[in-house]
Amino acid sequence: MNITAFIGSSRANSNSEQLTDYVLKGIPHKKIDLKNVTIEPIHDLRHDDNGFQFVADDYDQIIQAFLTSDIVIFATPIYWYSMSGIMKNMVDRLSHAIRDERFPQLKEKLQTTEAIVLAVGGDDPHIKGLPLIHQFQYIFDFLKMPFSSYIIGNANKPGEIVNDEQALAQATILNKQLKARTL
Amino acid sequence: MNITAFIGSSRANSNSEQLTDYVLKGIPHKKIDLKNVTIEPIHDLRHDDNGFQFVADDYDQIIQAFLTSDIVIFATPIYWYSMSGIMKNMVDRLSHAIRDERFPQLKEKLQTTEAIVLAVGGDDPHIKGLPLIHQFQYIFDFLKMPFSSYIIGNANKPGEIVNDEQALAQATILNKQLKARTL
Amino acid sequence: MNITAFIGSSRANSNSEQLTDYVLKGIPHKKIDLKNVTIEPIHDLRHDDNGFQFVADDYDQIIQAFLTSDIVIFATPIYWYSMSGIMKNMVDRLSHAIRDERFPQLKEKLQTTEAIVLAVGGDDPHIKGLPLIHQFQYIFDFLKMPFSSYIIGNANKPGEIVNDEQALAQATILNKQLKARTL
Amino acid sequence: MNITAFIGSSRANSNSEQLTDYVLKGIPHKKIDLKNVTIEPIHDLRHDDNGFQFVADDYDQIIQAFLTSDIVIFATPIYWYSMSGIMKNMVDRLSHAIRDERFPQLKEKLQTTEAIVLAVGGDDPHIKGLPLIHQFQYIFDFLKMPFSSYIIGNANKPGEIVNDEQALAQATILNKQLKARTL
Numbered sequence: 001m002n003i004t005a006f007i008g009s010s011r012a013n014s015n016s017e018q019l020t021d022y023v024l025k026g027i028p029h030k031k032i033d034l035k036n037v038t039i040e041p042i043h044d045l046r047h048d049d050n051g052f053q054f055v056a057d058d059y060d061q062i063i064q065a066f067l068t069s070d071i072v073i074f075a076t077p078i079y080w081y082s083m084s085g086i087m088k089n090m091v092d093r094l095s096h097a098i099r100d101e102r103f104p105q106l107k108e109k110l111q112t113t114e115a116i117v118l119a120v121g122g123d124d125p126h127i128k129g130l131p132l133i134h135q136f137q138y139i140f141d142f143l144k145m146p147f148s149s150y151i152i153g154n155a156n157k158p159g160e161i162v163n164d165e166q167a168l169a170q171a172t173i174l175n176k177q178l179k180a181r182t183l
Numbered sequence: 184m185n186i187t188a189f190i191g192s193s194r195a196n197s198n199s200e201q202l203t204d205y206v207l208k209g210i211p212h213k214k215i216d217l218k219n220v221t222i223e224p225i226h227d228l229r230h231d232d233n234g235f236q237f238v239a240d241d242y243d244q245i246i247q248a249f250l251t252s253d254i255v256i257f258a259t260p261i262y263w264y265s266m267s268g269i270m271k272n273m274v275d276r277l278s279h280a281i282r283d284e285r286f287p288q289l290k291e292k293l294q295t296t297e298a299i300v301l302a303v304g305g306d307d308p309h310i311k312g313l314p315l316i317h318q319f320q321y322i323f324d325f326l327k328m329p330f331s332s333y334i335i336g337n338a339n340k341p342g343e344i345v346n347d348e349q350a351l352a353q354a355t356i357l358n359k360q361l362k363a364r365t366l
Numbered sequence: 367m368n369i370t371a372f373i374g375s376s377r378a379n380s381n382s383e384q385l386t387d388y389v390l391k392g393i394p395h396k397k398i399d400l401k402n403v404t405i406e407p408i409h410d411l412r413h414d415d416n417g418f419q420f421v422a423d424d425y426d427q428i429i430q431a432f433l434t435s436d437i438v439i440f441a442t443p444i445y446w447y448s449m450s451g452i453m454k455n456m457v458d459r460l461s462h463a464i465r466d467e468r469f470p471q472l473k474e475k476l477q478t479t480e481a482i483v484l485a486v487g488g489d490d491p492h493i494k495g496l497p498l499i500h501q502f503q504y505i506f507d508f509l510k511m512p513f514s515s516y517i518i519g520n521a522n523k524p525g526e527i528v529n530d531e532q533a534l535a536q537a538t539i540l541n542k543q544l545k546a547r548t549l
Numbered sequence: 550m551n552i553t554a555f556i557g558s559s560r561a562n563s564n565s566e567q568l569t570d571y572v573l574k575g576i577p578h579k580k581i582d583l584k585n586v587t588i589e590p591i592h593d594l595r596h597d598d599n600g601f602q603f604v605a606d607d608y609d610q611i612i613q614a615f616l617t618s619d620i621v622i623f624a625t626p627i628y629w630y631s632m633s634g635i636m637k638n639m640v641d642r643l644s645h646a647i648r649d650e651r652f653p654q655l656k657e658k659l660q661t662t663e664a665i666v667l668a669v670g671g672d673d674p675h676i677k678g679l680p681l682i683h684q685f686q687y688i689f690d691f692l693k694m695p696f697s698s699y700i701i702g703n704a705n706k707p708g709e710i711v712n713d714e715q716a717l718a719q720a721t722i723l724n725k726q727l728k729a730r731t732l
Contacts, residue, residue, distance in 0.1 A: 010227045035226075041218075041268045044193045044260070047340050077227070081321040082265055085224045085272035092268045126699070127686050128321050130679045131314030134500075137676050138264040138311050150675070157230050169718045309516070310503050313496045317683075320493050333492070352535045376593045401592075407584075407634045410559045410626070413706050443593070447687040448631055451590045451641045455634035494687050497680030504630040504677050523596050 001182045003029035004069040006062075008076035008087030010035050015161040016120040019153050020075040022171035023118065027178055032065055034086045042092040052096045062090055063097050067106060071114045071148075071178075074136065078121025082132050091139065098143075111144040116174075120167075122156025149174060184365045186212035187252040189245075191259035191270030193218050198338040199303040201345070203258040205354035206301065206334070210361055215248055217269045225275035235279045245273055246280050250289060254297045254331075254361075257319065261304025265315050274322065281326075294327040299357075303350075305339025332357060367548045369395035370435040372428075374442035374453030376401050381527040382486040385519050386441040388537035389484065393544055398431055400452045408458035418462045428456055429463050433472060437480045437514075437544075440502065444487025448498050457505065464509075477510040482540075486533075488522025515540060550731045552578035553618040555611075557625035557636030559584050564704040565669040567711070569624040571720035572667065572700070576727055581614055583635045591641035601645045611639055612646050616655060620663045620697075620727075623685065627670025631681050640688065647692075660693040665723075669716075671705025698723060 005020050020031075037058040045052045066072065076083040083091070098107045117136050121129050129152050140147040151174065153167040154160075161167065188203050203214075220241040228235045249255065259266040266274070281290045300319050304312050312335050323330040334357065336350035337343075344350065371386050386397075403424040411418045432438065442449040449457070464473045483502050487495050495518050506513040517540065519533035520526075527533065554569050569580075586607040594601045615621065625632040632640070647656045666685050670678050678701050689696040700723065702716035703709075710716065 010225055035224075041272075042193055042262065043218075044262075079225065079227075079275045079278070080271075080325075081318040082271065085268055085275045088263075088265065088271040089224075089268035092262045095262070123321075123325070127682065127696075130683060131317040131321075133676065134314040134679060135264040138306075138314075142263075142306070147676075165722050166719055169722060170715055173714050173718060310499065310513075313500060316493065317496060330493075348539050349536055352539055353532055356531050356535060376591055401590075407638075408559055408628065409584075410628075445591065445593075445641045445644070446637075446691075447684040448637065451634055451638035454629075454631065454637040455590075458628045458634045461628070489687075489691070497683040497687075500680040501630040504672075504680075508629075508672070 001071065002069045003027065003071045003073065003178075004065040005029060005031045005073040005075055006065070006087065006090065007031055007033045008074070008084040010084065010086065011158065013158065014077060014120075015153060015155040015158070016075045016077045016118055018159070018161050019118050019120055019151065019167060019171060020073060022168060023073070023116075023151070023174050023178070025175055027175070027182055030065065032061060034090060037061060039086065039089050039093060041089050042095055044095065046095065046099070052099060055096070059093055059097070062093070063100075063103055063106060066113060067103070067109055069113060071116060073116045073118060075118040078119050078125055078129050078132060081128050082135065083119075094143070113145050115140050115145045115147050117147075117150035118153070119150065120153035120155050120161060122154065125152050125154050184254065185252045186210065186254045186256065186361075187248040188212060188214045188256040188258055189248070189270065189273065190214055190216045191257070191267040193267065193269065194260075194341065196341065197260060197303075198336060198341070198344040199258045199260045199301055201342070202301050202303055202334065202336050202350060202354060203256060205351060206256070206299075206357050206361070208358055210358070210365055213248065215244060217273060220244060222269065222272050222276060224272050225278055227278065229278065229282070235282060238279070242276055242280070245276070246283075246286055246289060249296060250286070250292055252296060254299060256299045256301060258301040261302050261308055261312050261315060264311050265318065266302075277326070296328050298323050298328045298330050300330070300333035301336070302333065303336035303338050303344060305337065308335050308337050367437065368435045369393065369437045369439065369544075370431040371395060371397045371439040371441055372431070372453065372456065373397055373399045374440070374450040376450065376452065377443075377524065379524065380443060381519060381521040381525070382441045382443045382484055384525070384527050385484050385486055385517065385533060385537060386439060388534060389439070389482075389517070389540050389544070391541055393541070393548055396431065398427060400456060403427060405452065405455050405459060407455050408461055410461065412461065412465070418465060421462070425459055425463070428459070429466075429469055429472060432479060433469070433475055435479060437482060439482045439484060441484040444485050444491055444495050444498060447487075447494050448501065449485075460509070479511055481506050481511045481513050483513070483516035484519070485516065486519035486521050486527060488520065491518050491520050550620065551618045552576065552620045552622065552727075553614040554578060554580045554622040554624055555614070555636065555639065556580055556582045557623070557633040559633065559635065560707065562707065563626060563669075564702060564707070564710040565624045565626045565667055567708070568667050568669055568700065568702050568716060568720060569622060571717060572622070572665075572723050572727070574724055576724070576731055579614065581610060583639060586610060588635065588638050588642060590638050591644055593644065595644065595648070601648060604645070608642055608646070611642070612649070612652055612655060615662060616652065616658055618662060620665060622665045622667060624667040627668050627674055627678050627681060630677050631684065632668075643692070662694050664689050664694045664696050666696070666699035667702070668699065669702035669704050669710060671703065674701050674703050
């Protein structure tokens with residue numbers, strides 16, 4: 001079972017990445033640290049005569065991750081009550097990717113790619129992070145990706161996630177479930 | 184009364200910009216087209232010993248707009264059920280801006296800067312755009328900015344917004360109200 | 367075209383009913399004033415050996431309304447950020463009704479019964495009423511009822527709805543659209 | 550520390566009540582089973598010349614529970630994506646209770662009464678139950694009640710809650726935290 005985690009934080013060793021590490025402890029996986037790859041914002045050319053144009057950046061890495069993973073994890077800090085801008089640009093570009101002639105199989109592949117969301121914020125995330133969860137649900141519904149679970153973590157300063165007993169317990173259970181499936 | 188509209192679309196003459204034009208018809212205002220300014224993603228250094236570092240891009244234009252406007256309009260297409268990535272990066276950078284020693288008055292100024300949201304989408308926006316409205320509410324609550332109103336438009340292809348009778352009626356009423364205040 | 371409006375307020379001549387009257391002005395329709403009919407709370411016996419038991423109250427009127435209407439309007443005050451308790455009991459009882467052997471055609475009939483929601487509240491209803499709209503969406507999705515539109519009104523004291531210019535404009539447009547369909 | 554749990558299910562030994570039992574295991578508490586008390590729907594007379602009128606039902610029990618509890622638990626099945634109608638009627642009547650001259654201290658008392666929500670549903674409750682959580686947040690915000698935590702459980706048939714490993718783990722942690730506070 002192939003697992004890729006997209007890390008959306010702008011910080012090194014962020015709380016959202018640490019939560020991801022709990023979830024994936026002892027499980028082989030790949031990480032893509034979005035702050036270290038170049039992803040241009042979408043230029044919406046859906047309705048242009050020539051359609052979308054090739055963009056010379058690192059987005060093909062993202063597409064390859066979707067094409068080769070059974071599970072993808074969206075790990076994001078909650079910035080201003082939604083995913084980080086760098087993760088948003090990654091998501092926005094899916095509008096292009098699913099129409100990209102170079103990857104005709106992407107759209108169908110996504111329908112069997114399971115999605116997990118890990119979101120960590122410091123301002124009442126169990127309430128104010130809920131619209132973000134709704135948006136991920138709509139995104140996965142549109143793509144017909146199964147949205148298997150999410151964990152919301154409460155943390156602000158670096159490393160604080162270790163104090164969120166509820167989030168760690170949920171991560172431990174999810175880790176166990178994923179391990180059982182990878183054997 | 185100074186009004187600035189932030190235009191978040193990646194398209195020229197987008198539906199969200201057209202809706203903005205209806206709202207601001209006959210009213211002096213400034214527009215900042217986010218696709219034409221350079222805004223780096225946030226690098227969250229809140230907890231770093233040296234704090235945030237100067238970023239050499241166009242963000243000072245955004246800050247000046249906030250500092251000099253009585254009303255700011257966030258006009259965004261609904262991309263994947265939330266604001267566009269380029270607008271999200273603009274919002275994310277507020278975390279830096281409100282701590283930027285060069286603009287000590289920004290935080291207080293925002294508390295009297297009225298916010299209006301215009302969001303246009305093509306996939307059931309009156310339902311699937313609601314989490315975005317919630318997020319804007321949380322953003323403005325955090326900044327203590329008065330959130331006076333929003334309009335959701337239903338449009339997909341270029342120019343379709345003219346068919347959304349409800350959105351245009353709301354825009355007309357809002358235009359009339361704004362005009363009454365600018366006299 | 368048959369239209370039934372369910373009125374969920376506990377007040378006579380409530381703001382939600384007045385908004386309904388704007389929407390239905392000049393259009394033949396039936397009103398069911400929920401405060402004047404007796405509807406017992408649901409007793410969830412789905413998993414009981416004997417299933418649901420007959421309840422001697424006025425609920426058959428509700429079922430007949432669903433069976434004979436092309437459009438049903440849920441007009442509710444926003445009490446504590448959701449529909450009134452008397453309307454909630456009406457909705458809860460649908461769990462029984464769609465399993466009631468006396469009405470085998472109900473479930474299928476609902477799939478072509480269009481739903482409209484009119485919700486009026488006095489505490490920031492355009493933000494705090496949004497979860498209610500989400501819930502109606504989930505309800506109609508479950509029943510496969512088309513959810514064609516909603517209007518949120520801002521009013522508190524009796525009659526205040528007449529001051530909500532935006533809501534009245536939306537009601538006028540909806541009235542015109544409904545009239546065009548009834549000709 | 551006084552704890553009261555309001556049980557909103559129409560079933561005996563419901564999943565929401567079982568989840569409550571996990572949370573309160575070994576902790577003294579009181580339970581009010583709403584299906585066994587008589588609570589009339591609200592009659593909104595806020596704006597009537599004579600104001601609210603005395604209602605002869607069991608609601609004083611509810612008020613006494615609020616007046617004497619340090620923590621109140623709202624345990625509800627998710628019926629049609631929100632709280633059950635009998636719990637909604639209980640909540641609606643708070644509009645009267647906080648204005649009831651017989652209980653002048655209620656409004657202030659609530660500001661130190663901590664609220665916990667336990668909600669169990671069978672149709673994707675971790676997504677479709679989120680609007681209900683938002684509504685509880687708005688309710689507690691209005692009353693200035695501290696909303697300390699919530700647990701969403703996934704169960705449908707009687708007893709299924711025991712299979713929801715995540716919900717039980719959260720209940721165990723909450724139980725431990727409550728125990729630590731009652732010593």
